[in-house]
Amino acid sequence: MAESERHAPADDLGLMVGMAREAGSLALRYFRSENRVWTKSGNSPVSQADIEVNEFLHDRLRAARPDYGWLSEESEHNDERLGRESVFVVDPIDGTRGFIAGQEQWSVCVAVVRDGRPQAGVVHCPAMDRTYAAALGEGAWLNDARLEPSASTTIGKVTGSKKLNADLAAHFGDSLEIVSFIPSLACRIVMVADGQLDGAFARSGAHDWDLAAAELILSEAGGAIFDLSGNPLQYNQAKLGFPSLLAAGPGRQVPLLALAKQGGFLQ
Numbered sequence: 001m002a003e004s005e006r007h008a009p010a011d012d013l014g015l016m017v018g019m020a021r022e023a024g025s026l027a028l029r030y031f032r033s034e035n036r037v038w039t040k041s042g043n044s045p046v047s048q049a050d051i052e053v054n055e056f057l058h059d060r061l062r063a064a065r066p067d068y069g070w071l072s073e074e075s076e077h078n079d080e081r082l083g084r085e086s087v088f089v090v091d092p093i094d095g096t097r098g099f100i101a102g103q104e105q106w107s108v109c110v111a112v113v114r115d116g117r118p119q120a121g122v123v124h125c126p127a128m129d130r131t132y133a134a135a136l137g138e139g140a141w142l143n144d145a146r147l148e149p150s151a152s153t154t155i156g157k158v159t160g161s162k163k164l165n166a167d168l169a170a171h172f173g174d175s176l177e178i179v180s181f182i183p184s185l186a187c188r189i190v191m192v193a194d195g196q197l198d199g200a201f202a203r204s205g206a207h208d209w210d211l212a213a214a215e216l217i218l219s220e221a222g223g224a225i226f227d228l229s230g231n232p233l234q235y236n237q238a239k240l241g242f243p244s245l246l247a248a249g250p251g252r253q254v255p256l257l258a259l260a261k262q263g264g265f266l267q
Contacts, residue, residue: 005067006085009112009135012065013120016110017133019060023053023108024126027093031127032102045096050074053092053108061088061110068112071236073209079238087113087236091186091209094123098183104128107184111212116234121213123186132190132217140220142194147221149195151251155259159188160201167265168201189214189247193221199256200247201266208235211242222250228266230257 030049037047054074062070069084071077073091081087088110093099095106104127111121123132132147134140140147159165159179168178179197182188188200189211202210212235215225225233225247233242244266248256260266 005065007065009119010138012086012112013122013133013135013138015061015064016112016120016122017124017131019057020108020110020122020124021126021131022060023057023092024124026056027053027099027106027108028126031099035100037100045100046074047093047096047100049099050093050096054090057088057090057092057108057110061090069236071113071208073207077240081236082238085114086119089113089118089208089212089235094186094210095182095184101183103183105182105184105187107186107190109186109209109213111216113208113212113235116236118212118216118235121216123190123213123217125184125187132193132214134217134220136216136220138220140193140217142190147194147217149193149221149223149249151222152198152249153251153255155198155252155255157197158199158201158256158259159191159197161203164201164203164265167263171263171265172259185210186214189225190217192223192247192249193218195249198249198252199259201260202242202245202247203266204241204243206242206245207240211235211245214247218247223248224253226253226257228257228260 040046069081069087091109099106108124120135157177191197
């Protein structure tokens with residue numbers, strides 16, 4: 001693996017927060033406004049805003065950290081990143097469908113991954129004026145407030161994909177509050193980190209750019225993301241993509257996993 005200049009997570013975070021906010025301002029120019037949209041592989045939408053935000057972040061972040069690798073949803077993937085000690089992992093607009101539809105729950109996600117784990121991460125939600133940020137070992141923050149959700153073993157409010165929400169309602173509608181579908185997976189996860197949700201679910205197929213920044217924010221707030229076997233995630237691997245996942249607030253990992261297994265809706 002190529003050696004690179006090693007920056008402290010807090011230094012990388014300071015860089016990324018500024019860049020994510022500038023990128024968010026760029027995206028807002030297209031939000032609920034003219035924005036060319038087309039379909040990419042996998043029948044997923046992509047827009048002019050996605051591409052311009054991606055190019056902005058790539059140019060600015062790589063100029064500041066030229067020895068860091070690059071992995072983004074909207075960039076062509078190659079194995080060059082695997083030889084880099086540090087890698088930027090970016091989703092220029094997480095929740096593109098919601099962004100195109102004019103919903104506020106979309107985000108700009110930027111993380112630095114080193115040795116398979118996130119070291120610094122930002123989930124900036126421009127339409128909601130919320131910036132979630134964390135550096136490894138330094139805690140997590142929402143704007144200027146430290147995230148310190150209380151620990152509990154009670155599961156009361158959860159959400160997932162549209163299909164998962166329907167399954168949750170069918171199994172647990174009398175005992176749980178199922179929060180309406182949130183287009184951005186990163187937004188779902190940071191809403192667990194700030195205590196708005198007790199847990200969130202993701203079906204198989206999420207990628208590094210959906211998760212790396214949000215996972216660090218959640219873990220620094222005392223929560224965790226894990227698969228159905230309880231395993232942690234490894235990023236910047238040769239094969240991209242994750243199995244079904246759960247995001248749990250502090251103290252809620254065991255009961256959330258039990259709930260998922262009881263319902264049998266995550267495979």
